[in-house]
Structure formats: C-alpha cells, structure tokens
Amino acid sequence: xxxxxxxxxxxxxxxxxxxxxxxxxxxxxxxxxxxxxxxxxxxxxxxxxxxxxxxxxxxxxxxxxxxxxxxxxxxxxxxxxxxxxxxxxxxxxxxxxxxxxxxxxxxxxxxxxxxxxxxxxxxxxxxxxxxxxxxxxxxxxxxxxxxxxxxxxxxxxxxxxxxxxxxxxxxxxxxxxxxxxxxxxxxxxxxxxxxxxxxxxxxxxxxxxx
Amino acid sequence: xxxxxxxxxxxxxxxxxxxxxxxxxxxxxxxxxxxxxxxxxxxxxxxxxxxxxxxxxxxxxxxxxxxxxxxxxxxxxxxxxxxxxxxxxxxxxxxxxxxxxxxxxxxxxxxxxxxxxxxxxxxxxxxxxxxxxxxxxxxxxxxxxxxxxxxxxxxxxxxxxxxxxxxxxxxxxxxxxxxxxxxxxxxxxxxxxxxxxxxxxxxxxxxxxxxxxxxxxxxxxxxxxxxxxxxxxxxxxxxxxxxxxxxxxxxxxxxxxxxxxxxxxxxxxxxxxxxxxxxxxxxxxxxxxxxxxxxxxxxxxxxxxxxxxxxxxxxxxxxxxxxxxxxxxxxxxxxxxxxxxxxxxxxxxxxxxxxxxxxxxxxxxxxxxxxxxxxxxxxxxxxxxxxxxxxxxxxxxxxxxxxxxxxxxxxx
Numbered sequence: 001x002x003x004x005x006x007x008x009x010x011x012x013x014x015x016x017x018x019x020x021x022x023x024x025x026x027x028x029x030x031x032x033x034x035x036x037x038x039x040x041x042x043x044x045x046x047x048x049x050x051x052x053x054x055x056x057x058x059x060x061x062x063x064x065x066x067x068x069x070x071x072x073x074x075x076x077x078x079x080x081x082x083x084x085x086x087x088x089x090x091x092x093x094x095x096x097x098x099x100x101x102x103x104x105x106x107x108x109x110x111x112x113x114x115x116x117x118x119x120x121x122x123x124x125x126x127x128x129x130x131x132x133x134x135x136x137x138x139x140x141x142x143x144x145x146x147x148x149x150x151x152x153x154x155x156x157x158x159x160x161x162x163x164x165x166x167x168x169x170x171x172x173x174x175x176x177x178x179x180x181x182x183x184x185x186x187x188x189x190x191x192x193x194x195x196x197x198x199x200x201x202x203x204x205x206x207x208x209x210x
Numbered sequence: 211x212x213x214x215x216x217x218x219x220x221x222x223x224x225x226x227x228x229x230x231x232x233x234x235x236x237x238x239x240x241x242x243x244x245x246x247x248x249x250x251x252x253x254x255x256x257x258x259x260x261x262x263x264x265x266x267x268x269x270x271x272x273x274x275x276x277x278x279x280x281x282x283x284x285x286x287x288x289x290x291x292x293x294x295x296x297x298x299x300x301x302x303x304x305x306x307x308x309x310x311x312x313x314x315x316x317x318x319x320x321x322x323x324x325x326x327x328x329x330x331x332x333x334x335x336x337x338x339x340x341x342x343x344x345x346x347x348x349x350x351x352x353x354x355x356x357x358x359x360x361x362x363x364x365x366x367x368x369x370x371x372x373x374x375x376x377x378x379x380x381x382x383x384x385x386x387x388x389x390x391x392x393x394x395x396x397x398x399x400x401x402x403x404x405x406x407x408x409x410x411x412x413x414x415x416x417x418x419x420x421x422x423x424x425x426x427x428x429x430x431x432x433x434x435x436x437x438x439x440x441x442x443x444x445x446x447x448x449x450x451x452x453x454x455x456x457x458x459x460x461x462x463x464x465x466x467x468x469x470x471x472x473x474x475x476x477x478x479x480x481x482x483x484x485x486x487x488x489x490x491x492x493x494x495x496x497x498x499x500x501x502x503x504x505x506x507x508x509x510x511x512x513x514x515x516x517x518x519x520x521x522x523x524x525x526x527x528x529x530x531x532x533x534x535x536x537x538x539x540x541x542x543x544x545x546x547x548x549x550x551x552x553x554x555x556x557x558x559x560x561x562x563x564x565x566x567x568x569x570x571x572x573x574x575x576x577x578x579x580x581x582x583x584x585x586x587x588x589x590x591x592x593x594x595x596x597x598x599x600x601x602x603x604x605x606x607x608x609x610x611x612x613x614x615x616x617x618x619x620x621x622x
Binding site for chain 1: 333336444489522
C-alpha cells in the first residue's frame, strides 16, 4: 500500500479502498501532508478527466465526498499547515439558497491547495464585504443557480467597489447558468459553469498557470 | 408591426396555438413559434416576488399584463413550486392527485413542507420561490419504497418532510390537510381564471399534465440530488428497483389529467446532466423512456426540459418514437440538436437568458437571425429562453427585440 496506490484508488473512485489505504498509511506513520499531496494529485487527474469529457458531474460529486471523508481523518493529524495557493472567499449570493455546485467547487479548490472561507448560502453583499476585510482574500467566488442571482452578484460587486475593495480582489462568478454575458453584467473578472473550469480560472487569475 | 392588433383574440389564439402544434408535429408553420416560460423572475417587473405566490389576484393581473405587453405564441407562468411527491402519494385518486402537483405560498404555509423556500417567509420578499429538496429517506429504506411506494410516501415520508404532518391523525395534521384542500380549490380557480385572462388577449396556454423521471423523484424528494448520485454507486440495485417501482404511480398521475383534455406532459429533468452516458443509460433513461413511450401510446406527448448540458445523451432521444414530443434544451446547442434529432423530435430553446440581460437589441436580433437560419429549415423548431427564467432586469427593448426578431427572421 503506497501513495501511488492511494492515487490510483482515488482516481478510480474506489471509496472503500481509498479510506482503507489512508488509514493504513497513517498507522504506518506516513506524513499526513504527503497523503494530502497524493489526494491533490488524484483530484487534479479527476479534473483533467472531467475536462476531457471522460468524467461527469456525478464523478465530481463522488470525488468530493471521498475527499471530504479523507480530510476528516487526515486534518486532525496534520502538524503544520502548508502555505495555500491563495485564499478564496466563497458563497452563494443573496436570495439564492442552492449549494451543490458551490460545495463541489469548495472541495476541489481545497484539494487543489486553496484556502476557502465558505460563507454559506443567501449571503448578502455586506457579508462578502466584511469577509474581504477580515480575510483579505485573493479571490471572491460568488455562486448562484437561479437567474435572480445575477442581480445579487452585481450588487455584491458594487458593494465591494463602494467599500474600496474591488481592486484588491479578483472576482469570479460560478454556476450552471454563468457565461460571458453574466460576467460582463455583474462586473466580474471571470466566470465558470463548472467547478473544474472555476478552479482552472482561479489559478490563472493568480498567475499559477491553470 | 405584425398586424396582430387587427385580429380578434379568438383568431389570435387559433393562429398561435396552431403554429405551436404544427411545430410539435414536426411541420413548418407560417413562422417559428416563440414560447416564454417563467417561474416569476421576469414578473417581478410588476410585483414583488412575495405577491406572485401568495396573492392570486395580483398574480393574475401581472401575468396578463406581461402577456399583453410582450405577446408570444404560448406564455407559461408556473407561479408554484414542485410538489410532485403529493401527486404521487395520492396517485390512486385521480380527482386529487394532479391538483396537489404544485404548491403555492399558502399551501407551503398549510403544510410546513421542508422542500421549498418562499419570499416573505424563509427568503427576502422580492425573491422567487425555490425548491431545495432534502434527505428524508435513509439508504436502507429503499426496499420499503420499492415494495409499496404509496404507503411508504404517505406513512413515512410526508410526516418527515412536512412539519404540520409530523404526527399523522393529530389535530394539527388534519387541519393542515383541510387547509391544503381549501388552498387547492383557490389555486385551481386561479389557474382557470388566469388561462381565461390570457385567452382574452389572444395568448394561449398549453393543456399540460405532468410527469417525472423516477431517479429525479428520488433525488429531489427522498435522498437529495447528491445523495441519489452516491446511492447509484453504493446501492445500485436498490436504486434500479425503486426507479422501476415508481413508473406506474408516475404514469397514473400523468394520465389523471387526460380526461380533462391534457395533451402534453411536462417533465423537467435534473440529474440528466450529472450522469455519464453509462450511468444515464443504466439508471436514469430506461424508466424515463418507459414513461414517455407509455404516455405517447395514450395520446399524450411529452415536453421534456433537458436541464443544463444534455449533449452526451442526445442520441438516446432517437430511441423514442418519431414525433414523441418536444425536447426543450437549456445549454445544449439547438443547432447541434437539430442536426441529430431533426425530423424526429421537435426542438425547443435557443435563447440564453443571459443574452437578453446583457446584449443590445441589435446583438439579440443578430443572434436570433443566425440561429434561425440554421434551425428553421424543415420545421419542428420552437424558439424559447430556458426554463431557467428571464431575469427581471432584462430591459423592455431587449424583450421586444426577441419578439421582433422571431417575426422578422422566423417566417417560412
């Protein structure tokens, strides 16, 4: 049982095998951060398969479930935090309470090495503003499923402008109904209509090459 | 100017509905029909979200106002949330089942259901209603669902998913059902009045009934969408058996409106875009296909909303009988769909709501001109923005551009 086996089991979404290997590796004294690194590699491969059309949303849902289960076991064992790629303040915007997409994005963003501050659903503009002041993130990620979310996203960007914070962050909108039109309407820097595209764009915005 | 203002409402109704029917029959009408569907977002131009779902008079007024200002070939305002679990739970009673298919704000108040959230209740007053679903069944209960879906839904799921039905036979639960009945009769009156209002201004409604994809039912009402997706991997046989067991009661609900003249069954899909072709063909499509075919054999065509990106599954639609109904696409490119399904399936869609929100009227017209030049020939096409609604801030001139463009570039 090695880290390579872990990556293989994870990429093939073999839930029981993944959890078995993680438990064994921890028992044998493997550095938890190496386990996380292996999961990171696995989720990168899963993301690539998704973008190539070999994996679908249901595989991403299952992979985020597996990742979250691994995190529950590994996080308490972590002795030092690795430096994140960047910080993302994330939330479903005011008036919208859907979070399946946001949660998939969050799991994959954390797996990719981002620190994610999750504000939950129905998040008013002022809470985004407060969170930007408190956490000084690199990116603000606004999620939404319904068409009413477009207005709230625009209001949130305006609130960031009024607070003088807009230039300090990059803003990405995410959700199944996001596109170039919505990006322009909202005044965001980027858009993504699936989690993997969102993560690629977050990396690109921070000059990390996709 | 279309000359529409010179025609009587009766003539307009006939002309518009005939246009839509012709397209559904895979023919070429006089021009491409335009259908607008809303769950309320665009109607917030005239009234607060709260009023649309709690005040039937206001809802009537704004629906007809919209249809007068923006006349289209069919206008569908679904100002009520998904309540299919009630229709299914009561599917042995065809006089009741279809009436509780959708929930309005006051019905949510009566039931205290945990599936939906409403403006002025759990949401800001000017929001729209939202279906959120939930997990009300354990994975180990699949066998109970499969063995006797109706009993399981009534005795186990409704008490768990509706606060006011928590204790069956209690005073509170009985009162909740009486209140629901009272609201249902008010809602049915509203539906009838609303259709009559629209008819008076020459805008037809569609004689609809409703069905559901069995796996979506499990995802939306019993296990939450992500739960159902995990079950497909962890409990594949249980999921398959449950989907099979749901086919018959779903058909009963859909057919219950046939005597009242229903001609089309609306089936909104959710998990279609989540699934790989392998999983779609194994867990989702077989039972949905059974339902569509059985309805077709009974003279009811389906109006299936293929939510999101349906591209990987397009070819499976060809397994249905030619002329089975309407494939309403959201993110799937209708040009691609027309190439694959043309002459077999009526295709609907083509206008991203975000385009109406952000583009100029000229850009919108140009976009529609381009798209129609490809999908119009041969007929069998209906232009429509997605079921995802039209956002309230869409400027009036953009909505007019949509209507003018179909008039200008949609003629055969």
